[in-house]
Amino acid sequence: MELFEGLTARKAAERLHHCLHPNKRDKLSWPQIKLIFRMARDRGGVAGINAMLAESGYRTTEVEPNAERAAAIALEMDAVARDHERRMAALLRRAQMLKRGR
Numbered sequence: 001m002e003l004f005e006g007l008t009a010r011k012a013a014e015r016l017h018h019c020l021h022p023n024k025r026d027k028l029s030w031p032q033i034k035l036i037f038r039m040a041r042d043r044g045g046v047a048g049i050n051a052m053l054a055e056s057g058y059r060t061t062e063v064e065p066n067a068e069r070a071a072a073i074a075l076e077m078d079a080v081a082r083d084h085e086r087r088m089a090a091l092l093r094r095a096q097m098l099k100r101g102r
Helices: 009-020 030-042 047-055 067-099
Strands: none
Touching: 030 047
16 A cells, blocks of 8 residues: 555655645645554654654553564473473383382
């Protein structure tokens, strides 16, 4: 989806310039603003949405891009460690049984 459907890049840039100029009538619509925020987010930009939230009285917190992945890996590592401990305990019990001659 484009910000200004059907316009050349030059005409779209001109329209955007008019929308951002305080003395011009053209303004961005809410769907266009959301599109800009989404496009920025897809490229790692959060300054626009953070500024809007701050001006609205909301507090923003930065989230590490890989925080969710890191949390998933940590859970997986915990599961592997628990499985390893269970297997080691079973081997130890087996070794003790063999030592006693069973």
